[in-house]
Amino acid sequence: MALLAGGVDLEHHTTDVDGTRIHYVTSGSGPAVLLLHGWPQTWYAWRRVAASLADYTVVMPDLRGFGNSAKPGSGYDAATMAADLRGLLSTLQLEDVTVVGHDWGAVFGCVLAASYPEVVSALGIVEMVLPGVGMLEEAMRPRADGQFLWHMGFQSVPDIPELLLRGNERPYLEWFFERYAYDPSTITAADLDEYVAALKRVGALRAGLAVYQAYFETAAQVASLADSPLAIPVTAYGGDASLGESTLTSVRVVAPGAQGGVIPRCGHWAPEERPEFVAEIVRELAARPDRPFESRL
DSSP: OEEOTTSOEEEEEEEEETTEEEEEEEEOOSSEEEEEOOTTOOGGGGHHHHTTOTTSEEEEEOOTTSTTSOOOSSOOSHHHHHHHHHHHHHHTTOOSEEEEEETHHHHHHHHHHHHOTTTEEEEEEESOOOTTSSHHHHHTSOOGGGOSOHHHHHTTSSSHHHHHHTTOHHHHHHHHHHHTOSSGGGSOHHHHHHHHHHHTSTTHHHHHHHHHHTHHHHHHHHHGGGGSOOOSOEEEEEETTTTTTHHHHHHTTTOTTOEEEEETTOOSOHHHHSHHHHHHHHHHHHHOTTSOOOOOO
């Protein structure tokens, strides 16, 4: 057992979900909250948010292929990731869960909410433009000075990225954490060590890249959600130094009633850059899911 700031206990667990080992971390007690990380991170991305949520049962899994979870050879599309998460919630006997995801975790959380509405009561999307609705695809188009999401295409190519990145994990990740942060000092050298070590685990680089190789499969799954819009409360926020209003705009394609906006003084790594703001998003969704989020932070 470890201890977060504020005296919040962390407990690490491992369980089998339909043959896939899933590692997850829990903290607090009270209404259930599921926090989902993205690439290239692990549950660790949520540690600062969890420290402010002692009065909630917070569940922070390492997604399939990440951290201490198993790294099978397939299953990195959103629907399979969502099935993993549904299995985890079943194992924990949790229902009426508030789900908040960052980056790819937001995509998987969205598909989880749409596919298993019996367990998800509210959804938060943080710093991600949903694939399959046209906006993210446009952001991948080449622009001058590399001002486009070039890594989305690069990392979707089979084999070559793994060949080029192996042995260069640290400078590669360091570029992203510095480039896409409002204040790069919020991701410390020790934090970078954590993510680099996770990416160097056997199979982790291959598995993380597999999320991108499944891009078009996931995009089709998300696009299909527009036919049956989400009816639960949804909030969506982008950092003002990163995706900004684009996050909410993309989410409204599949959840027309979504509320949200922009997180001030924030880049892409919102759970670590502005943990108090993100924790307040969680609180508003969990405590008053019928009311839009209005923050004074």
